[in-house]
Every structure is written in C-alpha cells, then in structure tokens.
Amino acid sequence: MIRKGVKPNVCLVKEVNKAKGIFNTMAQSGVTPDVWIYNIMINGFCKVKMVDEALILFKEMRCRNIIPNVVTYNSLIDRLGKSGRTSLALKLVDEMHNRRLPPNIRCFMQKPSFGRVEDARNVFEDLLVKRYNLDVYTYTVIIQGLV
CATH class of the missing domain: 1.20.960 (Mitochondrial Import Receptor Subunit Tom20; Chain A)
Incomplete structure (x- = not known):
C-alpha cells in the first residue's frame, strides 16, 4: 500500500466508514444493534483515531438503553488517553x-x-x-x- 502512495490509516478510515454505512443500513432494516456490534464500531473508530465518532455511538447506545461493557469503556478510555x-x-x-x-x-x-x-x-x-x-x-x- 505504501509503495502505491496509499497510507494504511486512510484505508482503515475508509473501511470504518464502510462499516458505519452497513451499521446504518442494518438499523434502518429494523435490526437492532447490540452491545457487541456497538463495541466493534466504537473500537474501529478508536483505532483510526476518530474518537469523537466513537463517542457519538457511545451516547447513541446509551440512549437506546444498551448498556456499555468493559470492552466499550476500555476502547474509549484508551483512545481518549492517547488523544490527551x-x-x-x-x-x-x-x-x-x-x-x-x-x-x-x-x-x-x-x-x-x-x-x-x-x-x-x-x-x-x-x-x-x-x-x-x-x-x-x-x-x-x-x-x-x-x-
């Protein structure tokens, strides 16, 4: 990828955004995301340094009465710490x-x-x-x- 002038982080961001599109489609189709699906999305956003997007999902899951677990918190805490x-x-x-x-x-x-x-x-x-x-x-x- 680097030889072709594509930075790996750019590809990851595109993949996370693609996953977010699937996530939205799933929700529009009436499939309710659970804590594990939210964790995948939150962790993905955290890995590509998009912590604000991860926090939006965190707020959304709580509004839907989906209880965050240790995985949810650890993903956010780690990225927030690394972001200062x-x-x-x-x-x-x-x-x-x-x-x-x-x-x-x-x-x-x-x-x-x-x-x-x-x-x-x-x-x-x-x-x-x-x-x-x-x-x-x-x-x-x-x-x-x-x-």
Missing part, C-alpha cells in the same frame, strides 16, 4: 467504577497512552485517592514511567 483527553477518560473510569464494572486500567495506564508521564502520574494518584484496586501491573507501569 484525560479528564474525559477519567470520567469514564469513574463511570465504570460506579457501575461496578471491573476497571481494566491497564490500557489507560500504559506509558504510550498519554505520551506524558505527568498525566499518567496524575491519573494514578486519582485512582489511589478513589481507592481503586490496583494490581502489580499498574504499579510496574507507573514505576517504569517515572524512571
């Missing part, structure tokens, strides 16, 4: 906690997720204050990020 939108990512972590979903904070705490050690440290401190159950992996990532 830590306050919204933290809001979703809190929402997970309030819904008694086990927060898989690993994607959120990875050093590359933020690109800035200070953001990761602030998130870590926030999680400690809120008494989240942190595991060895989370502590290891923070220590490695500070070294």
Whole structure:
C-alpha cells in the first residue's frame, strides 16, 4: 500500500466508514444493534483515531438503553488517553467504577497512552485517592514511567 502512495490509516478510515454505512443500513432494516456490534464500531473508530465518532455511538447506545461493557469503556478510555483527553477518560473510569464494572486500567495506564508521564502520574494518584484496586501491573507501569 505504501509503495502505491496509499497510507494504511486512510484505508482503515475508509473501511470504518464502510462499516458505519452497513451499521446504518442494518438499523434502518429494523435490526437492532447490540452491545457487541456497538463495541466493534466504537473500537474501529478508536483505532483510526476518530474518537469523537466513537463517542457519538457511545451516547447513541446509551440512549437506546444498551448498556456499555468493559470492552466499550476500555476502547474509549484508551483512545481518549492517547488523544490527551484525560479528564474525559477519567470520567469514564469513574463511570465504570460506579457501575461496578471491573476497571481494566491497564490500557489507560500504559506509558504510550498519554505520551506524558505527568498525566499518567496524575491519573494514578486519582485512582489511589478513589481507592481503586490496583494490581502489580499498574504499579510496574507507573514505576517504569517515572524512571
């Protein structure tokens, strides 16, 4: 692809948009998307850095009373962290906690997720204050990020 002058991300965006078209057609045909279908779409948008589109779907699924699961939250939290939108990512972590979903904070705490050690440290401190159950992996990532 690169030899032909096509960037891989451009192709992925086209594929995600094609999937969104199928998603819309499916809904217009009376097929109600479930949490798994929303997760596929949200994760796809997150992978191609189209987090705002993913958030629109997240809002839509909640309006349809489709309950997000750990996969939904992790996709959004990871991309929001990588996009530097830590306050919204933290809001979703809190929402997970309030819904008694086990927060898989690993994607959120990875050093590359933020690109800035200070953001990761602030998130870590926030999680400690809120008494989240942190595991060895989370502590290891923070220590490695500070070294």
